[in-house]
Amino acid sequence: MKALTANRLADGEAVFWNQGQWVPRFKDAQLFEDAAVAETTEGEAKSQQTVVVDPYLIDVIQSEGLWAPLSFRERIRALGPSNHPQHGKQALGGDDIAALQHAHGAARSTGRVNLIKRK
Template sequence: MKALTANRLTDGEVVFWKSGQWVTRFADAELWADDDPAAGEAEGQGKTQPTTVVDAYLIDLVESEGLWAPLSYRERIRALGPTNHLHHGKQAEGGAVIEALQHAHGAARSTGRVNLIKRK
């Protein structure tokens, strides 16, 4: 599975794609199968919004506690908010999705990010 993420330009907030717009919670993100061409279309649409977001890319997901979570540790941190205290950021909301994000395993790089930094 994959999700589309970026950073909002107005405040730097991590955002996720859902039905043609950016949302702030990973729990609300639209998810696609790995081979779904709609994921690439959404990524293209997200990248055409340079005055709204920066660095839009697809991230890999892994199933955790019956829910989906980013595979890479970096992306889980981005989805949860700052790591300095559990009562800061999105992790302070609590709930099943936050629990799944906190307990997910895997540290592989997101293929979307790897493709961004490869020299062509």
């Protein structure tokens, strides 16, 4: 399962793709089961040069019944800095935030799934 993420151009905030919109919370991210659909959507996102910077796909896994990015880096992007729990998205609290904070099984710290270009 994959999600599509980027940073918003105007303010740099980490955002996630959902049906053509960019949303700030990971729990609202659209999840892609089909890799081909995900890649097509990524291509579409890349054309939004004045909206976001550098969109890319990340792997997501299930943890405590909720979805979480697989990598530690992407969890920090979805939460905020761990030294200032009052800053970033984590300050909003909620079950989805708690799930991200507890999630286990990180497997790739860069989070990016497309670093190696497939032909």
